[in-house]
Amino acid sequence: MSATAETLYARPRAAGRPAVSPLAVSGLLWLGAAALTHGVPDRNTGITDIAYTPQLAALQAGLGGALLAAGLLGGRLGRPGAALRRAGPWFALIAVLLAAWELLTAKLAVLPLPFFAPPQGLLEVYLDDWARLGLSLWHSVKLLAWGYLIGAALGVLTGISIGWWQQASYWIHPVLRFIGPLPATAWLPVAFFAFPSSWSASVFLIALATGFPVTILTWSGIAGVNKDYYDIARTLGASERFLVLKVAVPAALPHIFVGLFMGLGASFAVLVVAEMLGVKAGLGWYLSWAQGWAAYANMYAALLVMAVMCSSLITLLFRLRDRVLSWQKELVRW
Amino acid sequence: MVTSASRILATPPAAPVEGIRLDVEDVSHAFQLEGQPLPVLNQVSFSAAPGEFVALLGPSGCGKSTLLRLVAGLEHATAGAVRADDAPIRAPDPSRILVFQDPTLYPWRTVEANVALGLEARGLIKNQRHRVAEALDLVGLTGFESAYPRQLSGGMAQRVALARALVNEPRLLLLDEPLGKLDSLTRITMQGELLKLWQQARFTALLVTHDVEEALFLAERVIVFSDRPARIVADVAVDVAYPRHRGDPRLAELRHRILHLLGLDETW
Numbered sequence: 001m002s003a004t005a006e007t008l009y010a011r012p013r014a015a016g017r018p019a020v021s022p023l024a025v026s027g028l029l030w031l032g033a034a035a036l037t038h039g040v041p042d043r044n045t046g047i048t049d050i051a052y053t054p055q056l057a058a059l060q061a062g063l064g065g066a067l068l069a070a071g072l073l074g075g076r077l078g079r080p081g082a083a084l085r086r087a088g089p090w091f092a093l094i095a096v097l098l099a100a101w102e103l104l105t106a107k108l109a110v111l112p113l114p115f116f117a118p119p120q121g122l123l124e125v126y127l128d129d130w131a132r133l134g135l136s137l138w139h140s141v142k143l144l145a146w147g148y149l150i151g152a153a154l155g156v157l158t159g160i161s162i163g164w165w166q167q168a169s170y171w172i173h174p175v176l177r178f179i180g181p182l183p184a185t186a187w188l189p190v191a192f193f194a195f196p197s198s199w200s201a202s203v204f205l206i207a208l209a210t211g212f213p214v215t216i217l218t219w220s221g222i223a224g225v226n227k228d229y230y231d232i233a234r235t236l237g238a239s240e241r242f243l244v245l246k247v248a249v250p251a252a253l254p255h256i257f258v259g260l261f262m263g264l265g266a267s268f269a270v271l272v273v274a275e276m277l278g279v280k281a282g283l284g285w286y287l288s289w290a291q292g293w294a295a296y297a298n299m300y301a302a303l304l305v306m307a308v309m310c311s312s313l314i315t316l317l318f319r320l321r322d323r324v325l326s327w328q329k330e331l332v333r334w
Numbered sequence: 335m336v337t338s339a340s341r342i343l344a345t346p347p348a349a350p351v352e353g354i355r356l357d358v359e360d361v362s363h364a365f366q367l368e369g370q371p372l373p374v375l376n377q378v379s380f381s382a383a384p385g386e387f388v389a390l391l392g393p394s395g396c397g398k399s400t401l402l403r404l405v406a407g408l409e410h411a412t413a414g415a416v417r418a419d420d421a422p423i424r425a426p427d428p429s430r431i432l433v434f435q436d437p438t439l440y441p442w443r444t445v446e447a448n449v450a451l452g453l454e455a456r457g458l459i460k461n462q463r464h465r466v467a468e469a470l471d472l473v474g475l476t477g478f479e480s481a482y483p484r485q486l487s488g489g490m491a492q493r494v495a496l497a498r499a500l501v502n503e504p505r506l507l508l509l510d511e512p513l514g515k516l517d518s519l520t521r522i523t524m525q526g527e528l529l530k531l532w533q534q535a536r537f538t539a540l541l542v543t544h545d546v547e548e549a550l551f552l553a554e555r556v557i558v559f560s561d562r563p564a565r566i567v568a569d570v571a572v573d574v575a576y577p578r579h580r581g582d583p584r585l586a587e588l589r590h591r592i593l594h595l596l597g598l599d600e601t602w
Contacts, residue, residue: 228438235406236452236502237428246454250442327442327482 022088024071029095030064036099036107037120043109050106050113052127056120060098067091114296121297122304129298132286137305139281140271143199144313147206148267152260155211159218159259163252164244176215184209184270188277198278202271209270210263217262221255222248254328257321264317268310283309353385353538354418354429354506356405361414362563363400373563374400377414380557380566387532387539389549391592392559398542401564402508405540406432418506428452431504435511437491439483445470445494446479452502469501470494472531489520493527500531507532509541513548525551529576546592550585551578558595568595 038057042050070077070084077084098119104110106118125133161168162176184205195201225248233247249256275284283306290298363375374397382388390398403409404416407426416423418430431452439448450466453459470476473493483491492512499507512528513521529552532539543549549556550572558568570592574584593599 226438228434228436229440231403231406231408231426231432232434232438232498233451233455234408235426235428235430235432236455236498237426238455242455247440250440253442325442327484 021071021074021085022092023085024068026088026092026095027064027066027068027071029092029099030060030067032064033095033099033102034058034060034064037102040103040107042106042118050118050120052120052124053106055127056102056123059123060095064095114294117297117300122301125298125301129301133298133302133305136281136283136286136302137309139279139285140275140283140306140309143202143275143279143282144206144267144271147203147271148210148264150203151207151210151267152214152263154207155214155259155263156218156256158211159215159256160222160244160249160252162215163219163222164248176212180212180216184212184266185273188273192278198274198280202274202279205274206267206270209266213262213266214256214259217255217259218252221252221259224255225251254325257317257325260321261314261317264314272306352505353383353536355384355420356382356506356538356540357415357417357420358401358405359415359417361401361404361411361416363397363404363409363412364563365400375404375411376563376565378564378566379414380569382538382540382555385536385538386555387541387553389541389543389553389556390559391543391546391549391556392564393561393596394544396559396562397564398559399510402432402510402540402542405506406430406508408432428456428502429504430506430508431499431502432508432510433495433499433512435514437483437488437495439486439491439494439498441483443483444479445475445481445483445486448483448494449497449501451498465501469497472500472534473497473527487520488516489524492516492524496528496531500535503535504537506538506540509539511542511544514543514545521548528552533576546589547580547585550588550592551580556588556592558592568592 034057037053037060042053044050067088070081071088073081075081102119105113105116106120158172158176162172163169187205187208188201191201191205192198195204229247229251230243233243238247271282272284272287275282276288279285283302286302287299287306290296290302358378358380361375361378362373364371364373366372378401380388390401392398400409404411405418405423407423407430410424418427423430439445440451443451446466449469450459450463453462453465467476467479470479473496475490475493475497478486478490478494483494486494496512509528513524516524525548532552539553541549541552554572556570556572557566558570559565560567570588572585572588574582578585590599590602593602
């Protein structure tokens, strides 16, 4: 297996090793994009001013120069250099896409302003409105953390309970079947007047959205544990507590992590809706606020921050799983 | 075999344990299968003296494994009594340990942590961690402490399972076809090792197998069972001293007799 993989990889490398590193090429592309941003005049349609064009050009030029330098230095950069080289084609693609975006919006106005903000519009938001955007991010992360952690903890506990104790299963299972499939956002109107604050209502909703998949998958994980594992532990003198904590839970962990992953996705959806409709802070609020003021650049900027946040949190969860489940043979790499 | 056996005599066991005296009296057992009782054991009675090695031999699926589960205390007999040192067996106890056909190691634990399981479960791990290393040494797996079960071969995994049992210093070792899934060469090696471990520790051993040769090579007595519902067909004493030789004519003679009892001697 590894031998075939090696020969498969070795052939194109040996035959067609590029004379110029892709990193240097992408650096040149970024410099080209900078030249485009700087050299071609902006077409102002009169509705929205285009500012920060020089800053964008400088940023592109700076990045281009750095990539070019890294490309020329080649192997002398060690491990970070290797990671950078792998990302080389992506840097190139982003440079081209950014230049196209710049061309279609700021330079040619093919895509009409203000609905389609030019790249420098986003840059403007990050440079001028970073305080508010940062605060919104902080509020979102805080709300999400409370809701998600409470939901995940309760979900794991509920899942273990119904997987382990018949009595718990008898009482909780029907409730779960009835309420679980209901989207958490359906509770929104009720939650906002039933809870003392829209913030606590949102924590509840996020916890609910997280808790359902976590419960179901924890439960199925516990139910699927090889019965011999219990017999082994029992003959070795294990107490019931030991059977739950040291046998059932570790054996169910792969399932539990699938639940945590699904719960995280569900929690994002509820977070944004809750912030758009009730909570007066956070990225969701920022989004709807920006839309209300027709500040489309702010909207895109917030969307980008949100994408980075969600992706980072998922990455964090996968890292945690890779650590905890390092005993598994093959894991999907995120 | 000769060399390893003489080595055993030269090194006395570190912690000799007294084997359990086991009494199985008139045990019958039935499973409920779709509401219908399915009898698996039919009035089985036998005893094993402390430190004795007894093999339970019979056609596969005849109920021998169920008998082991009853002795382990994992299930309760429908009728009859199972006693360890004259005390009725009601629940599992670390003095009676079961080794399965599958090693059933916990895949999330390293070899060391798997072996430590019993000590951990009983809260002894803090003071007696050294026993884990001793048990691993006993089965020849020193150096594999931090390996995960998926990295082990079948024979190695089964050795870990044996170490996991032996670390508790069992007084009765219940072996449910422990070598059944190994290739024949590993199997021969492991039979020798099993014998060595038994001779060192002197626990009572109850081995379920459907391999006549294995039963005769290892056990002092071979109890032959019928098809399900299992009843005892014969109780054969293996009157051959250890170390035994696989080619011993007396073993061949006993083998013939047992195959005859099972109705399988047509091709002898």
